[in-house]
Amino acid sequence: MKRSRYGMLAWLTAVSVIAGSICGTFGISPVYAQENEAESMREGEKEGTQESAGASASVEIAAPSAILLEASTGGVIFEKDAEVRRSPASITKIMTLLLIFENLEAGKIRLSDEVTTSAHAKSMGGSQVFLEEGEVQTADTLIKCIAVASGNDASVAMAEHIAGSEEEFVAMMNRKAQELGMKDTHFEDCCGLTNSDNHYTTAKDVALMSRELITKYPQVYEYTKIWMEDITHTTKKGSSQFTLSSTNKLLKQYPYATGLKTGSTSKAKYCLSATANKGGIDLIAVVMAAPDYKIRFQDAQKLLNYGFSVSRLYTDENAEKLPARAVSGGREEEVGIVYQEAFRYLDLKGNDVSKVEKKLILPEEVEAPVREGDIAGKAVYILNGKEIGSVEILFAGTVEKATYRDYVKKVFAFFF
Numbered sequence: 001m002k003r004s005r006y007g008m009l010a011w012l013t014a015v016s017v018i019a020g021s022i023c024g025t026f027g028i029s030p031v032y033a034q035e036n037e038a039e040s041m042r043e044g045e046k047e048g049t050q051e052s053a054g055a056s057a058s059v060e061i062a063a064p065s066a067i068l069l070e071a072s073t074g075g076v077i078f079e080k081d082a083e084v085r086r087s088p089a090s091i092t093k094i095m096t097l098l099l100i101f102e103n104l105e106a107g108k109i110r111l112s113d114e115v116t117t118s119a120h121a122k123s124m125g126g127s128q129v130f131l132e133e134g135e136v137q138t139a140d141t142l143i144k145c146i147a148v149a150s151g152n153d154a155s156v157a158m159a160e161h162i163a164g165s166e167e168e169f170v171a172m173m174n175r176k177a178q179e180l181g182m183k184d185t186h187f188e189d190c191c192g193l194t195n196s197d198n199h200y201t202t203a204k205d206v207a208l209m210s211r212e213l214i215t216k217y218p219q220v221y222e223y224t225k226i227w228m229e230d231i232t233h234t235t236k237k238g239s240s241q242f243t244l245s246s247t248n249k250l251l252k253q254y255p256y257a258t259g260l261k262t263g264s265t266s267k268a269k270y271c272l273s274a275t276a277n278k279g280g281i282d283l284i285a286v287v288m289a290a291p292d293y294k295i296r297f298q299d300a301q302k303l304l305n306y307g308f309s310v311s312r313l314y315t316d317e318n319a320e321k322l323p324a325r326a327v328s329g330g331r332e333e334e335v336g337i338v339y340q341e342a343f344r345y346l347d348l349k350g351n352d353v354s355k356v357e358k359k360l361i362l363p364e365e366v367e368a369p370v371r372e373g374d375i376a377g378k379a380v381y382i383l384n385g386k387e388i389g390s391v392e393i394l395f396a397g398t399v400e401k402a403t404y405r406d407y408v409k410k411v412f413a414f415f416f
Contacts, residue, residue, distance in 0.1 A: 059306045061299040063290040067203040068303040070311055071211050071275070071282035075346035077307045082204040085184050086288045089263030090127060090150045090247075091271045092192030092199075094209050095173045096159065097146060097261075100139075101217040102176075103162050111140040115161045117153065124152035126193045126265075129242060131157060132235045141231050147223035149244040150262065155191040166190055177201075180208050195267045203286040210260055210273045210284050224259030224275070227251050250274055254301055256308070260284070264293065274300040276308075280315075283307045314345040314353035318379070318391060322360075325376060327399050330368030336396035337362070337376045343391045345381065357382045362393060370399040 059068075059078055065086055068078040103109045115138065117131040129151040131137070137145075137154075139161070145154035159169035170187050177185045182205035188196050213220055226246060233240045250257040256276040263271040270290040274297075276283050285303040290296035318339035327335050347353050362377035377393045 059302055061287070061302055062295045063287045063299045065203045065288040066286060066299060066303060067207050068283060068285045068307050069207050069211065070307070070313065070346045071215055071284055072313070072315070073344045073346045074211060075348075077283075077311065077348060078303060079204070082207075082286075083184060083202050085200040085202055086271075087195070087199065087265065087268035088192055088201045088206065088288070089265045089268035089271050090152075090192045091206055091261045091263040091273050091286075092187060092190070092201075093146055093150065093155055093263075094206065094213055094261050094273060095176065095187065096155050096169075096190045097143070097220060098209055098213045098217070099162065099169070099172055099176060100143060100146075100158055101213070101220060104139075105217070109139055109162060111138065111143075113139040113161065115139055115142055115157050117157050118160055120166065121153050121156040121160060124156055124191065124193060126152050126191075127247070128153045129231070129244065130233070132233070132237075135233065135235050137231070144223055144226065144229060144231065144244060147220065147259075147261075148226045148229065148246050150247050152191040152193050159190040177205070177209070180205075180212055182208055192263055192265070192268070195265065203288050206271075206273050206286045206288070207284050210275065210286065214258075214260065214275055214282065214284070220260075221258050224248070224261075225251065248272075248274075249297055250276075250300060253297060254304065256304070258282075262296075270296040272296045272300050274304065276304045278308045281308065281311050281313050283311070310348050310350075312347040312351065312353045314343075314347065314356050314381075314383075316343040316358065316381070316391075318342050322393065325363065325395075326365040327370060328365055328367045329402055330370065330399040331402050332399045335366070335370050335399050337393050338396045339379065340392040340394050343379070343381060343389060345383075345388050347383075351383060353383065355383060356388070360393070368399050368401040370395050370397075372396065372398045 065081045065084050067076065067082040069076045114136050117133055117135045119133045122131055122133045127150040129145040129149050131153045139158065142154040142158050145151035156166050159166045163169035163172055166189065169190050173187045173190065185201040185205045186198055188194050188199040229244050230241050231244060233242055247262040254276065256278040257274065258277050259275040260273045268289065270293050272287045274285045283304055285300045287296045287299045290299060322337045324334040324336050327333055359380045359382060360377065361380060372395055374395050375392050376395050378390045379393060380390045381388050
């Protein structure tokens, strides 16, 4: 194993100590030196800094509130009164789906779970899939009913299955909204059917929960991309087929559409959270309170087309292995290092992101003790001579400071 110059110095010192003990001359202590090339790192620096489009006026839409963002970075490309509180109608179900997938991931429910429809779930009006009281469907089928046909009855059935009651599930929804920073959101039901003034959100907050859903649980697309699919109702009256038909007409109108959720009531008017993917870029366009159902889809397409025209995405998964750092004065002489995360940068100014350069800022050697997870350095990304973001590099292990006994062991291991 290659020894650092400071590690070698300490090792030789230990040899001298032992030799001195043998000759009756004792008292030499190890000498340590420190070199820190990463002192210039700025604390709290944000990774993945992005350029602002500054071009909200470049798109004209009829809806009074809207926002467009890139999903992987969260970069806002366009917004129009995006923080005005409005009734969300069935795009409320984005949060319902998010909590369903969270519970699936946590193993609290399974897709194969049999869910029994309650009288309360059956009583839901508006958009529904006509579940009967006592009817049993799998969680997988009910997710389809929610994502494809916007079934209010299916939403309540799943809410009760997860939380015991719709009321407790709604409390979970509001806690999750706070966790995501949705400061202008409050839910009163799990499906958006209510006309209460206390059930509200904003285009910005809808985008936040949409982003959380599609980035953490991309398997939701397996449901939101369905145009039509049959399910079977099995009740005391017998079995019958029912066709789920998507409420998201963008699936047929827009070639890059992947989801996500529509909503409309007399209070909310016409709402939509539309997701689309083109060239590896995922966009989310939220439209709220559009005057009619056609305009919400037209506005969403305008936003998505604009977003794809101006967006350039640079990604670095940071998957390569980094060379270990030499450790001075430690029980071990090396320590591994790893990237904290991948890097993504959204450019909206027409720059050539293929020219992004990465520079590693790391010390050649570190001094023990070293703790796993502590910052070792960073990777800095530069475009056209300007830093556009960074990713921290962390120590992958712990190295304790070497004691006199450790040096004695090394010496004896060397000679014997």
